[in-house]
Amino acid sequence: MSxxxxxxLTCLVFFIxxxxxxxxxxxGILRGEEKTKAQTNRLMAxxxxxxxxxxxYGIWLCHDYLIDKMLPxxxxxxxxxxxxMFNITLLVTGIVFFITQAALFWFAFRYQASENRKATxxxxxNKLEVIWTTIPAIAMALLVIVGLRNWGKMTxxxxxxxxxVEIVGKQFNWxxxxxxxxxxxxxxxxxxxxxxxxxxxxxxKDKNNHDDVVLQNxxxxxxxxxxxxxIIGSRDVIHDVGLxxxxxxxxxxxxxxxxxxxxPTVSTNEMKEITGNPDFVYEIxxxxxxxxxxxxxxxxxxxxxxxxxNAWMRMQQPYYxxxxxxxxxAPAQPEQKTDSVNAITMK
Amino acid sequence: xxxxxxxxPNVAHTHSAHGEHHGHEHHEQHFISKWIFSMDHKxxxxxxxxxxxxxxxxxxxxxxxxxxxxxxPDETFPIMEKFLGEWAKGGKxxxxxxxxxxxxxxxxxVFFVLTAGLSxxxxxxxxxxxxxxxxxxxxxxxxxxxxxxxxxxVVMFISLFVQTGPASGGWTTYxxxxxxxxxxxxxxxxxxxxxxSMALFVVxxxxxxLNYISTILNMRTKGMTMTRMxxxxxxxxxxxxxxxxxxxVLFSGFVLLIFDRNFGTSFYLSEIFIAGKALPxxxxxxxxxxxxxxxxxxxxxxxxxxxxxxxxSEVLSCHSRKPIFGYxxxxxxxxxxxxxxxLVWAHHMFVTGMSPFLGSIFVLLTLLIAVPSxxxxxxxxxxxWKGNIKFTVPMMFAIGFVSLFISGxxxxxxxxxxxxxxxxxxxxxxVAHFHIVMGVSAFFxxxxxxxxxxxxxxxxxxxxxxxxxxxFLTFAGAYLIFWPMHYEGIAGMPRRYYDYTAWESxxxxxxxxxxxxxxxxxxxxxxxxxxxxxxxxxxxxxxxxVQNPWGSPSLEWTTPINPGHGNWEGxxxxxxxxxxxxxxxxxxxxxxxxxxxxxxxxxxx
Numbered sequence: 001m002s003x004x005x006x007x008x009l010t011c012l013v014f015f016i017x018x019x020x021x022x023x024x025x026x027x028g029i030l031r032g033e034e035k036t037k038a039q040t041n042r043l044m045a046x047x048x049x050x051x052x053x054x055x056x057y058g059i060w061l062c063h064d065y066l067i068d069k070m071l072p073x074x075x076x077x078x079x080x081x082x083x084x085m086f087n088i089t090l091l092v093t094g095i096v097f098f099i100t101q102a103a104l105f106w107f108a109f110r111y112q113a114s115e116n117r118k119a120t121x122x123x124x125x126n127k128l129e130v131i132w133t134t135i136p137a138i139a140m141a142l143l144v145i146v147g148l149r150n151w152g153k154m155t156x157x158x159x160x161x162x163x164x165v166e167i168v169g170k171q172f173n174w175x176x177x178x179x180x181x182x183x184x185x186x187x188x189x190x191x192x193x194x195x196x197x198x199x200x201x202x203x204x205k206d207k208n209n210h211d212d213v214v215l216q217n218x219x220x221x222x223x224x225x226x227x228x229x230x231i232i233g234s235r236d237v238i239h240d241v242g243l244x245x246x247x248x249x250x251x252x253x254x255x256x257x258x259x260x261x262x263x264p265t266v267s268t269n270e271m272k273e274i275t276g277n278p279d280f281v282y283e284i285x286x287x288x289x290x291x292x293x294x295x296x297x298x299x300x301x302x303x304x305x306x307x308x309x310n311a312w313m314r315m316q317q318p319y320y321x322x323x324x325x326x327x328x329x330a331p332a333q334p335e336q337k338t339d340s341v342n343a344i345t346m347k
Numbered sequence: 348x349x350x351x352x353x354x355x356p357n358v359a360h361t362h363s364a365h366g367e368h369h370g371h372e373h374h375e376q377h378f379i380s381k382w383i384f385s386m387d388h389k390x391x392x393x394x395x396x397x398x399x400x401x402x403x404x405x406x407x408x409x410x411x412x413x414x415x416x417x418x419x420p421d422e423t424f425p426i427m428e429k430f431l432g433e434w435a436k437g438g439k440x441x442x443x444x445x446x447x448x449x450x451x452x453x454x455x456x457v458f459f460v461l462t463a464g465l466s467x468x469x470x471x472x473x474x475x476x477x478x479x480x481x482x483x484x485x486x487x488x489x490x491x492x493x494x495x496x497x498x499x500x501v502v503m504f505i506s507l508f509v510q511t512g513p514a515s516g517g518w519t520t521y522x523x524x525x526x527x528x529x530x531x532x533x534x535x536x537x538x539x540x541x542x543x544s545m546a547l548f549v550v551x552x553x554x555x556x557l558n559y560i561s562t563i564l565n566m567r568t569k570g571m572t573m574t575r576m577x578x579x580x581x582x583x584x585x586x587x588x589x590x591x592x593x594x595x596v597l598f599s600g601f602v603l604l605i606f607d608r609n610f611g612t613s614f615y616l617s618e619i620f621i622a623g624k625a626l627p628x629x630x631x632x633x634x635x636x637x638x639x640x641x642x643x644x645x646x647x648x649x650x651x652x653x654x655x656x657x658x659x660s661e662v663l664s665c666h667s668r669k670p671i672f673g674y675x676x677x678x679x680x681x682x683x684x685x686x687x688x689x690l691v692w693a694h695h696m697f698v699t700g701m702s703p704f705l706g707s708i709f710v711l712l713t714l715l716i717a718v719p720s721x722x723x724x725x726x727x728x729x730x731x732w733k734g735n736i737k738f739t740v741p742m743m744f745a746i747g748f749v750s751l752f753i754s755g756x757x758x759x760x761x762x763x764x765x766x767x768x769x770x771x772x773x774x775x776x777x778v779a780h781f782h783i784v785m786g787v788s789a790f791f792x793x794x795x796x797x798x799x800x801x802x803x804x805x806x807x808x809x810x811x812x813x814x815x816x817x818x819f820l821t822f823a824g825a826y827l828i829f830w831p832m833h834y835e836g837i838a839g840m841p842r843r844y845y846d847y848t849a850w851e852s853x854x855x856x857x858x859x860x861x862x863x864x865x866x867x868x869x870x871x872x873x874x875x876x877x878x879x880x881x882x883x884x885x886x887x888x889x890x891x892x893v894q895n896p897w898g899s900p901s902l903e904w905t906t907p908i909n910p911g912h913g914n915w916e917g918x919x920x921x922x923x924x925x926x927x928x929x930x931x932x933x934x935x936x937x938x939x940x941x942x943x944x945x946x947x948x949x950x951x952x
Contacts, residue, residue, distance in 0.1 A: 040811070058826070059830070062834070093757040097753065103728050107736075121929065124675070132722060136722075147767070151710065151769075154769060253700065255631065256634065287774070287841045298850065
């Protein structure tokens with residue numbers, strides 16, 4: 001019922017606005033078209049100026065209100081570069097924004113039509129045009145140089161001593177695999193996957209798999225100050241490992257392996273102090289639309305000190321359940337699969 | 348039916364022989380051939396526009412529904428159940444339908460409104476009128492173009508009502524999500540209908556585009572050299588070129604997706620375990636689809652922007668009573684944008700794991716687009732400088748267009764730079780960026796065009812007061828909605844989430860989301876104000892009593908107030924000068940029409 005009332009009220013408001021608009025048009029004609037036009041013109045010129053000034057005030061208000069809700073300091077070394085580059089770009093675009101918007105609204109006000117004014121016939125001016133082609137070109141070149149330097153660093157090869165962790169997306173959570181004591185992730189074949197005892201499709205014939213640790217609770221444990229290389233994959237559709245606090249992101253694509261590396265620089269406990277939030281937690285958000293549970297595909301990152309991490313790691317059991325798993329899946333798998341299955345096996 | 352339906356400029360002679368006869372001829376046309384299966388470019392333009400308005404209302408209403416969910420995730424809205432039934436049981440939108448609405452909102456607005464509704468309308472209306480042709484090169488293909496669009500619309504509309512819901516994988520419909528029925532409800536019949544509808548849409552767009560190009564190149568009236576064409580025509584020409592060259596690539600991408608979905612091929616699928624079983628597909632690449640999609644997807648952005656740029660140029664110049672500044676620079680920058688548009692598609696894919704080196708090239712080419720865009724902005728500003736500006740409703744929208752284009756364009760510099768995109772990708776920063784620049788800004792270009800050429804379309808004016816209210820509500824609303832979204836994106840808030848309340852990192856924006864939703868709903872109603880104004884003015888608007896109400900030198904204003912099929916009675920006028928001669932004509936007018944011969948000693952531009 002309330003729905004119909006609100007629809008009725010909306011229609012009523014519409015009708016009233018429409019009648020007012022119609023009446024004002026008629027009144028304008030009665031008062032003399034030229035005079036009304038001149039008045040409207042002045043009014044609009046003023047309204048644009050008011051709009052501009054209110055807009056500036058609004059920008060300030062908005063900033064003031066939201067600045068406390070932004071991300072805390074970057075928790076990775078790449079993130080620090082990101083932040084500084086963001087600020088440079090913001091400065092450049094900010095200057096251009098204020099100059100051009102101010103010019104737009106000022107010209108509109110300053111050159112509003114009046115009886116005495118005549119528009120200047122000005123069709124082009126080569127000198128001006130060359131200047132304002134060159135300046136943006138130079139500014140862009142600078143931004144490209146800064147950007148590519150950072151891009152090169154972020155996408156470079158991970159350091160040799162980086163710890164390797166696999167993270168695999170599935171509808172709708174993250175599975176994380178550590179290589180175990182041997183430091184090597186065992187081979188996988190997606191055809192061996194089953195949700196009961198082999199969520200990642202590990203090939204149990206590969207001994208390297210036997211000590212691998214698999215976490216199905218979406219917790220990614222990292223060490224402060226130690227570079228980490230994520231081996232990213234997906235079981236079903238495209239997902240994306242989004243690490244907002246680390247300013248990093250990479251798609252998880254089925255059939256393809258992507259990687260991303262960074263060095264966490266702030267531990268979870270330190271971040272709790274920095275933010276003053278005892279419940280603070282680094283979150284992994286899925287940033288690529290992956291189906292109805294996309295919005296709830298949440299993982300967490302826990303950044304430990306080295307000692308804490310080692311203690312935690314000692315508590316973990318390998319995922320390998322023993323010989324029975326090998327027996328049940330092996331007969332289904334012919335010995336040699338030469339096609340692209342090899343492409344996803346890894347050392 | 349008449350045998351004098353004019354097919355091209357070569358018929359001009361036949362026409363003059365018939366003399367006044369022509370004017371009466373078309374009153375006798377049957378209703379169906381005049382208004383429904385019409386081959387008159389002006390009627391087809393109106394058909395595109397009205398279909399576009401219908402879709403715009405549907406698409407915007409969808410955004411109201413999902414904004415209610417985003418702004419008030421804990422509340423229920425029983426009224427939604429009235430509209431959506433099962434999909435919003437108890438007044439709470441289901442997650443599946445939320446994604447379906449987001450997907451359809453994108454598809455509808457990008458393709459059906461801002462492609463077909465925008466260039467379909469204005470290319471049809473303006474090209475023959477402004478280059479001086481009696482109709483399009485092929486009026487029949489032109490009619491087909493509309494009816495293919497209509498068919499596409501019908502199929503898409505039907506898909507809204509199928510049991511498993513419409514497509515719901517986002518407007519980009521990336522496989523495997525869109526390819527596998529197991530992956531999502533919307534990837535069932537809804538997705539098939541989506542693909543069929545889009546295939547029909549591509550056909551429509553190609554038929555239209557080829558027509559626009561051949562009309563502009565071949566059917567200009569005597570004296571209408573390429574460099575005497577208004578910038579609207581230049582913009583529409585490049586829009587059509589972009590569409591003709593890139594839509595077929597999208598089509599190929601869709602065909603492969605149809606094969607993967609229905610015929611067991613593995614173009615996009617590899618090594619997938621879903622719904623408890625491993626699929627047989629091996630060797631495909633999900634990224635291949637993204638390349639094919641964005642090879643259209645990026646030019647598509649310019650297909651949406653260029654007509655607005657052209658119309659804003661025309662409107663700014665006309666209502667400033669001053670020639671467009673840097674006419675040639677404007678054309679060259681259009682060419683630059685068109686060429687670069689084909690070379691930047693992979694900037695949508697920086698985080699798909701593509702080669703970092705390839706990424707670098709795309710960064711460079713992407714930021715290069717800022718140069719022609721900046722030139723255009725400076726030229727628009729200089730066009731207003733020292734003008735004699737009349738703040739008519741179209742002029743207000745053109746000014747708004749420039750303001751929004753600046754705001755939305757500048758944030759592109761963040762996203763185009765891969766090292767920043769690595770954080771901002773798929774956050775609300777992207778949503779804010781493209782809504783401002785190719786959403787609202789393109790709409791402002793379109794509104795400027797509608798208010799400006801409404802008298803040409805219907806021989807009446809739209810209501811000014813409503814126009815001004817519409818302008819200020821939309822202009823302020825657009826900034827209120829999208830400006831704060833940048834902050835959410837910088838904070839890493841991902842787009843396409845149904846609910847943020849469970850996220851420690853993103854739930855601090857709850858009140859902001861509510862604010863944005865309220866603003867969006869108000870703006871939605873402001874658009875209805877426009878729709879009412881539009882339709883009432885067609886029948887009841889103030890009559891346009893003069894041939895050239897805005898004092899514009901271009902050719903469309905030399906036709907009768909209500910031009911019949913064939914546009915000009917008598918011969919098509921000859922053109923002697925460029926379309927921006929806003930100077931004293933010696934009789935107290937501040938412009939000289941294109942049809943006025945050069946005076947003695949006067950140099951052509």
